[in-house]
Amino acid sequence: MHVRDLPLPGPILEHYESGGIETLYPPQVAAVEAGVTEGERLVAAIPTASGKTFIAELAMLTADGPALYIVPLRALAREKYETFAELPGVSVGISTGDFDATDEDLVEEDIVVATAEKVDSAIRNGASWVESLACVVVDEVHLLGSEGRGPTLEVTLATLQRRAPGLQIVALSATVDNPEDIADWLDAELVETTWRPVSLRTGVYADGDVTFDDDSTLGVDADAAGPDGEDETEATAALVADAVANGGQCLAFVRSRREAESLADRLAREELTGASPADCDALAEEVRELGATETCSRLAGTVESGVAFHHAGVRSEHRALVESAFRERRLKVICATPTLAAGVNVPARRVVVRDLKRYTGERMAWLPVLEVHQMCGRAGRPHLDPYGEAVLVSGTDGGPDADELWDRYVTAGPEAVQSKLAARDALRTHVLSVVASGFADSRAGVVDLLDATFFAHQSPDVDRARLVDSVVAELAEMEMLDAGGGTGDGADGTDRLAATELGGVVSRQYVTPETGARLVAGVETAAAMDAANVTELTALEVVCDTPDMQGTYLGNRERAAMYRFASTHAAEFTTGLNDADDFEEWLCAVKLARIFADWTAGESVETIVDRYRIGPGDLEARLERVEWLLGAADAVAAVVDADLPVFREVRDRI
DNA sequence: GTGACCGTTCTCTAGACAGCATGTC
DNA sequence: CTAGAGAACGGTCAC
Numbered sequence: 146m147h148v149r150d151l152p153l154p155g156p157i158l159e160h161y162e163s164g165g166i167e168t169l170y171p172p173q174v175a176a177v178e179a180g181v182t183e184g185e186r187l188v189a190a191i192p193t194a195s196g197k198t199f200i201a202e203l204a205m206l207t208a209d210g211p212a213l214y215i216v217p218l219r220a221l222a223r224e225k226y227e228t229f230a231e232l233p234g235v236s237v238g239i240s241t242g243d244f245d246a247t248d249e250d251l252v253e254e255d256i257v258v259a260t261a262e263k264v265d266s267a268i269r270n271g272a273s274w275v276e277s278l279a280c281v282v283v284d285e286v287h288l289l290g291s292e293g294r295g296p297t298l299e300v301t302l303a304t305l306q307r308r309a310p311g312l313q314i315v316a317l318s319a320t321v322d323n324p325e326d327i328a329d330w331l332d333a334e335l336v337e338t339t340w341r342p343v344s345l346r347t348g349v350y351a352d353g354d355v356t357f358d359d360d361s362t363l364g365v366d367a368d369a370a371g372p373d374g375e376d377e378t379e380a381t382a383a384l385v386a387d388a389v390a391n392g393g394q395c396l397a398f399v400r401s402r403r404e405a406e407s408l409a410d411r412l413a414r415e416e417l418t419g420a421s422p423a424d425c426d427a428l429a430e431e432v433r434e435l436g437a438t439e440t441c442s443r444l445a446g447t448v449e450s451g452v453a454f455h456h457a458g459v460r461s462e463h464r465a466l467v468e469s470a471f472r473e474r475r476l477k478v479i480c481a482t483p484t485l486a487a488g489v490n491v492p493a494r495r496v497v498v499r500d501l502k503r504y505t506g507e508r509m510a511w512l513p514v515l516e517v518h519q520m521c522g523r524a525g526r527p528h529l530d531p532y533g534e535a536v537l538v539s540g541t542d543g544g545p546d547a548d549e550l551w552d553r554y555v556t557a558g559p560e561a562v563q564s565k566l567a568a569r570d571a572l573r574t575h576v577l578s579v580v581a582s583g584f585a586d587s588r589a590g591v592v593d594l595l596d597a598t599f600f601a602h603q604s605p606d607v608d609r610a611r612l613v614d615s616v617v618a619e620l621a622e623m624e625m626l627d628a629g630g631g632t633g634d635g636a637d638g639t640d641r642l643a644a645t646e647l648g649g650v651v652s653r654q655y656v657t658p659e660t661g662a663r664l665v666a667g668v669e670t671a672a673a674m675d676a677a678n679v680t681e682l683t684a685l686e687v688v689c690d691t692p693d694m695q696g697t698y699l700g701n702r703e704r705a706a707m708y709r710f711a712s713t714h715a716a717e718f719t720t721g722l723n724d725a726d727d728f729e730e731w732l733c734a735v736k737l738a739r740i741f742a743d744w745t746a747g748e749s750v751e752t753i754v755d756r757y758r759i760g761p762g763d764l765e766a767r768l769e770r771v772e773w774l775l776g777a778a779d780a781v782a783a784v785v786d787a788d789l790p791v792f793r794e795v796r797d798r799i
Numbered sequence: 800g801t802g803a804c805c806g807t808t809c810t811c812t813a814g815a816c817a818g819c820a821t822g823t824c
Numbered sequence: 825c826t827a828g829a830g831a832a833c834g835g836t837c838a839c
Binding site: 263265402403457503505693772 | 815819820
Binding site for chain 3: 378400401403404407502504508509510
């Protein structure tokens, strides 16, 4: 099928042709045959880099009205925004937490790119641009199955569908086990394929050799590995060096941040061939200009040899710099944690996955197959590499066994996508938001919306009315919903539901009901305290001790010092030293409060990062969050009639 | 006394979305 | 059903 046969405006066709796109890839042909250009709904479960964006563009450009493109990451939003902005005659807007356009601007746009949460929030706040949509594209729909964020996505999609039944929905998914489930739910055609524009072979390394799934093999010269100490790191280094020596770029995935950094250090010392010194020095200079923390200078150091590390402790600006430098081939290697598995486009000739297990809270667990496949899928750059290679590294004694890796990740398919909306807290926040936004005003209305979710589609037998009843009861208990005194069975005709003022604020501020409740409690305690004791620390403690504020790690050495700090400032805290529900968690909150207090006192990033042993990227993320939560606390304080300007003041200081 | 070497214990662990009101190029 | 890397520490021994 030829591009010029597509029902697109002339300038757009020229744009594609000048970009070298003439014939469609097989998945794209399938999408057109399924009717993407005629307003048909579609679920495309195809590998990354096989032309998903083009399918999305086809849908959006042929839709009879404005389109919305939903992404899971801010960085991805920016990337897509830039791509779409190149389309001639098409206006594009972007809406994410850090990059926001006004409501009026967005109504004007042909295409709006936004994160799922932002769309959810826009719906809650009654934004008008969501009203007139003709087409919605959902990127990475398989995130439906993710614990924290899947529920938001499915409720948002259910709401959008209920608002505009004729809406065209195009969902793009990685290859998963049950794409037909998603297609059924959305009442869409399914296009499923494993076709890729660049062939990919996946292999497992064991004892000096890689065996690929196309029966080819590769000898690896891991010279330093002694007879008894077969070392995964050694093998990884050799695999990386080999790829670079053959003129390719390489991505190495490891388990933790520290290991990403130490692997990068190591590879940098080995002086991989091919890195142009002048260029690397220039890049290192750019890195140094963006900060003076230890992490930063360490990164600059490895970059000098054409190697970088990438994880969430690194500032987002540094991460973006590393990503683009790699795309421009100025960097040879990136050692990364799974940050890089999904996200912006960073393809490489070879991908090496060294650690296939990860520590999760209390135990070591295998990485999900889907995640590993996404890492491997980064191998092979269209038009640049003849092929892509992904290598999983197995170890001997104690390490992952080669056969096990083969069975688990090469032979076996990915997991099925499973709705996580049944989780209590997810249900609570979404039931509240559905009522608060005026979408439903009765239990029956809530159940009705719930019926349209992926959850209901997957578990039709769950008694949703009963579920709603119990969740409503909890929210009423928290004084966020007004259940109108009815019993909820509808028999007495009093099935009326309304959000209380508090419920409305909690929903619009986009905090979870639990956080809302904690804020209320904190604000009330603070209001009852001796005014002289209500300080910056008070406000920070209240806000940091909520589920929406992600905690930090509290090292054993720090604990004693933190306890002492808590004791000396006990009068300023809303929680007594002895009556915290979870003392450990509370100490973490205190640590964060202390970090932010240092920040407002004017301490430099370098000092804070050093003193509390957190990454500059973590600090950055946390600061964004406190600011938001302090705003929410301020709004809650207004509802409970507490005269506490502290929250606002501290927020301004931050 | 000093330093190389080696076994033992201790420490620590991925990621990242959202509000709102002004101000600014 | 399930951990394991690496730093820090501490001790031994040769010179």
